Amino acid sequence: MARSDMLERVRSEAEWDVVIIGGGATGLGAAVDAASRGYKTLLLEAYDFAKGTSSRSTKLVHGGVRYLAQGNVPLVRDALHERGLLQRNAPHIAHKLAFVIPLYAWWAGGWYGMGMRVYDLLAGKLGIGSSQIVGFGGAIQRVPTLQRKGLLGGVVYYDGQFDDARLSIALLRTFLDQGGVALNYLPVTGMVKNGDGRVAGVRARDAESGEEFEIAARAVVNATGVYADTLRRMDEPQAKPMLAPSQGIHFVLDRSFLPGDHAIMIPRTDDGRVLFVIPWHNRAVLGTTDTPVADAPIEPRPLEEEISFLLDHANRYLNKPVQRSDVLSTFAGLRPLVKAGNGSTAALSRDHTLVVSRGGLITITGGKWTTYRKMGEDTINKAITVAALPKRPCVTRTLKLRGWQEYRGDDDLALYGADRSALKQVLAEQPGWNELLHPRLPYRTGEVVWAARYEMARTVEDVLSRRTRALLLDARASQAVAPKVAALLAQELGFDDAWQAAQVAAYRSLADGYLLH
Numbered sequence: 001m002a003r004s005d006m007l008e009r010v011r012s013e014a015e016w017d018v019v020i021i022g023g024g025a026t027g028l029g030a031a032v033d034a035a036s037r038g039y040k041t042l043l044l045e046a047y048d049f050a051k052g053t054s055s056r057s058t059k060l061v062h063g064g065v066r067y068l069a070q071g072n073v074p075l076v077r078d079a080l081h082e083r084g085l086l087q088r089n090a091p092h093i094a095h096k097l098a099f100v101i102p103l104y105a106w107w108a109g110g111w112y113g114m115g116m117r118v119y120d121l122l123a124g125k126l127g128i129g130s131s132q133i134v135g136f137g138g139a140i141q142r143v144p145t146l147q148r149k150g151l152l153g154g155v156v157y158y159d160g161q162f163d164d165a166r167l168s169i170a171l172l173r174t175f176l177d178q179g180g181v182a183l184n185y186l187p188v189t190g191m192v193k194n195g196d197g198r199v200a201g202v203r204a205r206d207a208e209s210g211e212e213f214e215i216a217a218r219a220v221v222n223a224t225g226v227y228a229d230t231l232r233r234m235d236e237p238q239a240k241p242m243l244a245p246s247q248g249i250h251f252v253l254d255r256s257f258l259p260g261d262h263a264i265m266i267p268r269t270d271d272g273r274v275l276f277v278i279p280w281h282n283r284a285v286l287g288t289t290d291t292p293v294a295d296a297p298i299e300p301r302p303l304e305e306e307i308s309f310l311l312d313h314a315n316r317y318l319n320k321p322v323q324r325s326d327v328l329s330t331f332a333g334l335r336p337l338v339k340a341g342n343g344s345t346a347a348l349s350r351d352h353t354l355v356v357s358r359g360g361l362i363t364i365t366g367g368k369w370t371t372y373r374k375m376g377e378d379t380i381n382k383a384i385t386v387a388a389l390p391k392r393p394c395v396t397r398t399l400k401l402r403g404w405q406e407y408r409g410d411d412d413l414a415l416y417g418a419d420r421s422a423l424k425q426v427l428a429e430q431p432g433w434n435e436l437l438h439p440r441l442p443y444r445t446g447e448v449v450w451a452a453r454y455e456m457a458r459t460v461e462d463v464l465s466r467r468t469r470a471l472l473l474d475a476r477a478s479q480a481v482a483p484k485v486a487a488l489l490a491q492e493l494g495f496d497d498a499w500q501a502a503q504v505a506a507y508r509s510l511a512d513g514y515l516l517h
Contacts, residue, residue, distance in 0.1 A: 249303075
């Protein structure tokens with residue numbers, strides 16, 4: 001369904017069962033849950049799907065080793081269960097990854113070895129591999145670039161990995177397949193209330209045309225992540241803030257820093273976090289930090305103290321020095337942590353919180369990518385109660401996501417799963433569409449057309465940041481191909497030369513913030 005068709009649905013629909021505000025992991029999960037139960041569901045996103053936190057994760061589907069150390073067993077058990085479900089429901093996007101915890105102290109093997117055995121047990125029938133302790137040679141064989149001085153061995157364990165923005169698009173297309181209607185670049189500007197002061201819908205504006213809408217809904221869900229308090233104040237201007245945002249940054253490096261197929265998990269940094277170096281799209285991703293921030297810009301930028309932190313820790317654990325010039329791209333994301341008294345953001349709960357205002361606005365916030373499905377289930381269960389919707393059971397535990405296929409492919413189009421054959425037809429439509437966009441990027445030119453036709457991409461940034469991951473894999477290479485992407489989008493979507501020029505300038509400016517100067 002084209003964007004124009006979905007706008008027409010919004011104009012013509014008298015009332016929706018559920019309107020969900022926010023097109024990140026949480027909103028998409030709730031939308032898929034609602035539509036798959038048969039509720040008439042509309043999803044509205046102010047920018048692009050997964051524009052914020054949901055495309056800036058550490059790319060892991062995991063139980064959370066650190067939460068186990070904190071004693072939060074229920075959170076870890078639930079997350080491990082969801083990890084297993086996601087690998088069943090989207091094996092083309094989420095898969096198993098082996099990790100090595102390097103051991104530099106005599107006591108560490110017993111301590112971490114025991115902890116990872118508990119981690120394995122908590123996964124139960126949805127476990128994906130058994131941990132083991134290896135000696136010096138076993139650790140170096142798996143991760144040749146580990147710092148060897150003082151290395152005694154390692155603990156090997158298994159967790160999940162995925163592409164966060166691509167999972168977002170799979171969820172979006174699953175939602176549309178289930179009969180839902182979704183619109184990006186349609187920010188909500190206010191709440192509609194009935195005579196009793198109950199939330200009865202939303203006001204929204206199309207960022208592309210300026211057209212304004214008043215949309216009636218039986219249930220309204222606020223799934224806007226770090227912006228949840230802003231939406232809550234549209235309902236209750238005096239609402240007290242729930243969130244204490246925290247920023248985390250990552251570096252993307254060449255694979256020479258992590259040449260094998262194992263990741264590294266550093267179990268304790270100076271500030272008590274865990275740190276990861278993981279293989280991803282033939283690159284190495286290093287992260288993350290945990291820095292309290294006062295505001296929540298849509299494009300957060302790495303702070304100098306965070307950059308120094310990652311460089312320092314990387315150079316303690318890798319025998320190949322990491323310098324600023326080695327960073328192909330750096331990205332920052334904001335965590336919507338729920339306040340819990342005083343203390344550092346590193347200690348705040350990663351569990352999700354569900355609250356209903358006096359006017360009936362349902363806010364779901366906190367949580368993490370791994371538990372998106374459970375968050376969606378809990379949210380729609382609450383919406384059924386709040387809006388007196390007809391009760392229907394959740395079906396997402398076994399719902400195969402768009403593109404599902406039993407075996408993950410091993411080529412550059414693997415993330416499309418079962419849609420790969422249709423994509424290849426698009427790549428064959430025009431000469432040059434099956435050629436690489438750029439020699440340093442794994443994407444085909446025709447993927448830009450596919451993103452516009454079938455994945456609701458509207459801008460150069462949508463394509464280079466989230467439909468492909470070019471911005472993260474090599475920010476400079478992505479800047480170089482921006483004019484080609486703008487021309488393809490303009491041809492496909494009917495935009496003019498002025499639009500192209502503005503898009504290229506805006507994208508190059510944005511991508512400049514992903515480079516370390």
